[in-house]
Amino acid sequence: MGIQRMDNVGIVVDDMEDAKAFFIELGLELEGTAPIEGPWVDRILGLPDVRTEIAMLRTPDGHSRLELTAFHHPAPVTPAPAPPPPHTLGFCRLMFAVDDIKDTVARLHTHGGELLGEITRFQDAYLLCYLRGPGGVIIALAEALG
Template sequence: MAIQRMDNVGLVVDDMEAAKAFFTELGLELEGTAPIEGPWVDRIFGLPGVRSDIAMMRTPDGHSRLELTTFHSPPPFTPTPPNLPPSTLGTCRLMFAVDDIHDTVARLHPHGGELLGEISQFENAYLLCYLRGPGGVLIALAEALGQEAAEG
């Protein structure tokens, strides 16, 4: 039996409004928000007394979704040290294809987007970079060059 699809990627954030603003600026669209709590949630997470809020964001093509979650109870766990490097085992990063990487980085900067290194070119195929966003979220951006851009 095969999976049907990847439904969404979940991301725990400490500031829901900042995260929604960041991903909206990136180009995702807010699909909806909801409070999440109750015994069924406690059983799913294996945690007692879960109270959280979610915001579902979707890509413009409608094929991918990002679920932002803020926990009110239990309090969020913060790894030490914060902002672990991309080489940390278990680290999740989200990659987005963009039309103009330089413009995207500039637009995300006022929303907490900080380059980890620099925008770099991979062969004649892509411009690539890693950014850290609100709450330490790690994202990568890719701008296709040449033939790949025309086919995209």
């Protein structure tokens, strides 16, 4: 059988409160938070004595979810070079469709969001940009034109 859906995308963050504030400012809605620990998690991750906190957020349309995870034990590992550039093999980014890209960038800037380049126009279809968010994750924004 094939897959049913993509359930969520997970991001490891160092500051849960800052990360939640960033993504809530973007427009995601907090579903809930929970501590995650125990032998079952150790076995899934292949790490000993895992203790984490997660926050689950969903897009306003209810079709996509984002799981933020803060590791209390073992300590999170920082990639080298930190943060990795957008052309790193295996690196992913999240793209969100927004109503007003300039306003969204300005609001996210107050939560630590930094443009990697600039807001650019792609033909007559979109305004696009990449910015770095919590934990170094790259967020792409797209505003449809017309």
